[in-house]
Amino acid sequence: MAKKKSREIEEETKKGAQNDVSITNGDSESHEKQSKKKKKHREKERERKNDTLSLQNEMPTVSIAVPGSIIDNTQSFELATRLAGQIARAATIFRIDEVVVFDNKSTSEDDSTDVVENDTDEGETGAAFLIRILSYLETPQYLRKGLFPKHNSLRFVGLLPPLDAPHHLRKHEWASYREGITLKNQDQGSIGTLVDVGLSKNVMIDQVIQPGRRVTVAMGTNRNLDAGAPRKIVPSSRPREDGMYWGYKVRYASNISSVFKNCPYKEGYDYRMGTSEHGLVIKSSELNLPSFRHLLIAFGGLAGLEECIEEDNDFKGKNVREAFDLYLNTCPHQGSRTIRTEEAIFISLQYFLEPINRVSSKYEH
Numbered sequence: 001m002a003k004k005k006s007r008e009i010e011e012e013t014k015k016g017a018q019n020d021v022s023i024t025n026g027d028s029e030s031h032e033k034q035s036k037k038k039k040k041h042r043e044k045e046r047e048r049k050n051d052t053l054s055l056q057n058e059m060p061t062v063s064i065a066v067p068g069s070i071i072d073n074t075q076s077f078e079l080a081t082r083l084a085g086q087i088a089r090a091a092t093i094f095r096i097d098e099v100v101v102f103d104n105k106s107t108s109e110d111d112s113t114d115v116v117e118n119d120t121d122e123g124e125t126g127a128a129f130l131i132r133i134l135s136y137l138e139t140p141q142y143l144r145k146g147l148f149p150k151h152n153s154l155r156f157v158g159l160l161p162p163l164d165a166p167h168h169l170r171k172h173e174w175a176s177y178r179e180g181i182t183l184k185n186q187d188q189g190s191i192g193t194l195v196d197v198g199l200s201k202n203v204m205i206d207q208v209i210q211p212g213r214r215v216t217v218a219m220g221t222n223r224n225l226d227a228g229a230p231r232k233i234v235p236s237s238r239p240r241e242d243g244m245y246w247g248y249k250v251r252y253a254s255n256i257s258s259v260f261k262n263c264p265y266k267e268g269y270d271y272r273m274g275t276s277e278h279g280l281v282i283k284s285s286e287l288n289l290p291s292f293r294h295l296l297i298a299f300g301g302l303a304g305l306e307e308c309i310e311e312d313n314d315f316k317g318k319n320v321r322e323a324f325d326l327y328l329n330t331c332p333h334q335g336s337r338t339i340r341t342e343e344a345i346f347i348s349l350q351y352f353l354e355p356i357n358r359v360s361s362k363y364e365h
């Protein structure tokens, strides 16, 4: 849809340029003035259209931020696994693009995923555990063995209901894209790489890539796996741009300010919402979100987001309402004294569904 629109706008711009020539060919002074005015107007119009175009080219995304501490507060490995599974299900059901798992450190430290990789089999932190389970569940089943070495934290993962996301394809299913893992090349002089995409046969791609890498393969229309030109790999965001939900990315942040600072999107999160029983009460049908590119919805742990902000040196002297564009109570008149984070995620994402859809639909027309 966005591509069609950009073509239309290009045509219009070209037409505009042609008109330009015919007007400036006039020889009287008033004609010249008129043409300058029209040119200025067209330039302004072009700028406005370009702005709209760049917005259309970039899909709006929704990220959630969840504290790793909720895992530390569970009573057993099995309960921790089930809790992580619920968050993964919520993220998938509500088509979340990114899950940020944050710690409660006073200063921003190493925010790389090494934090997770360096964790030993035994003493894994809540955040590292949550990231591992979320990433594991998001990965199509046929890729897990190749991408996730055996780890103690994964011992109860088999109990969890699958995410059943659109990229979790079965062996007999055909789709325009498939997630795959690159394999060791059999012959030395090869100009491509074999990829296991979870079909009865591996497919060849037209690039040499080191083994063990997760890639998104454009499958094309040729269903004969023995013949035809090699297939292409595409950015993992491509299926999403084509309108399919293609799973979530997982990221670690050492505290809430790192959630904002280390946003993977160039322009950062342009609308940030915090959730709390102390937040504003607005009916979901009356919540008018501004046009956003990258929306962030944050959830707190046992003591809420207020404590996370208080303990974060980057927010010294600021209160929680200053840290977010909107601080909302998504479940007023609650019957229980506390709503647990995992419950609040489901409740809030359902609450935000309509307001977000109203904004997103503007990008599609």
Ligand SMILES: C[S@@+](CC[C@H](N)C(=O)[O-])C[C@H]1O[C@@H](n2cnc3c(N)ncnc32)[C@H](O)[C@@H]1O
Pocket (backbone or CB within 6 Å): 275, 276, 277, 278, 279, 298, 299, 300, 301, 302, 303, 304, 305, 306, 328, 329, 330, 331, 332, 334, 338, 339, 340, 341, 344, 348
């Ligand atoms: C155990 S609660 C923390 C309680 C805390 N007093 C608070 O700020 O809501 C854990 C998290 O669940 C979410 N939550 C709980 N009740 C909520 C409500 N009524 N509306 C929106 N989010 C809520 C918030 O993200 C909160 O940080």
